[in-house]
Amino acid sequence: MPTVFDRISNIIRANINDMLDSAEDPEAMLNQIIRDMNDALRQADSDIADQIAQQKMLEGDLDAANRNRAAWESKAERAVEKSRDDLAREALLRVNDYAEQVSIYEKQLEGQKSVVTELKSKRDLLKSKYEQAVRNRDNLVARARAAQAKSKITNVSKKANTADYASELERMERKIRQQEARADADEQVAESRTSLEEEFEQLGADDKINDQLAALKAKMGK
Numbered sequence: 463m464p465t466v467f468d469r470i471s472n473i474i475r476a477n478i479n480d481m482l483d484s485a486e487d488p489e490a491m492l493n494q495i496i497r498d499m500n501d502a503l504r505q506a507d508s509d510i511a512d513q514i515a516q517q518k519m520l521e522g523d524l525d526a527a528n529r530n531r532a533a534w535e536s537k538a539e540r541a542v543e544k545s546r547d548d549l550a551r552e553a554l555l556r557v558n559d560y561a562e563q564v565s566i567y568e569k570q571l572e573g574q575k576s577v578v579t580e581l582k583s584k585r586d587l588l589k590s591k592y593e594q595a596v597r598n599r600d601n602l603v604a605r606a607r608a609a610q611a612k613s614k615i616t617n618v619s620k621k622a623n624t625a626d627y628a629s630e631l632e633r634m635e636r637k638i639r640q641q642e643a644r645a646d647a648d649e650q651v652a653e654s655r656t657s658l659e660e661e662f663e664q665l666g667a668d669d670k671i672n673d674q675l676a677a678l679k680a681k682m683g684k
Contacts, residue, residue, distance in 0.1 A: 528560075551671050
């Protein structure tokens with residue numbers, strides 16, 4: 463099922479004059495195009511609102527992760543002041559966990575902002591074409607009817623467009639198959655590496671905490 467991105471892109475790429483030229487009833491065709499544009503605009507506004515809501519949720523998650531990281535850093539310092547190395551180690555583990563969350567949320571938020579920006583841009587372009595079509599409705603219909611009377615190449619144009627669409631669909635299908643194959647290969651490679659990587663990460667985990675604890679003590683003069 464086509465997404466609002468697909469519908470907006472198709473309408474934006476459409477040459478309205480060409481569509482009217484080949485229509486039996488140009489006025490009815492233009493009215494339908496305008497209705498389709500209006501429907502796409504409403505759907506785009508709804509989707510933009512959904513994407514902005516997701517962006518705000520990510521921003522909240524990022525803020526929470528940053529606050530938690532700062533809070534556990536403070537707890538680690540207090541534990542060192544009280545000579546509670548065991549508590550300091552646990553606090554530093556939490557610091558590392560939240561630092562990793564911050565990194566993940568930052569990347570997700572960056573991607574989400576790009577989605578919102580892209581959808582807004584396409585919505586604005588469609589709105590411009592919609593307003594132009596409404597303003598030029600009568601003129602476009604008259605031009606289409608005149609072109610229809612002079613031109614007899616509709617069938618040839620339709621065949622060319624059909625061939626183009628078929629070629630594009632074939633290219634997209636091949637691209638999707640390549641992506642699916644690569645995803646399966648990546649999954650197999652990842653599974654073979656996971657257990658070995660986890661073992662090495664565990665070996666280095668204690669050293670990392672010890673280094674962080676020593677650095678924290680040095681910073682605090684302990």
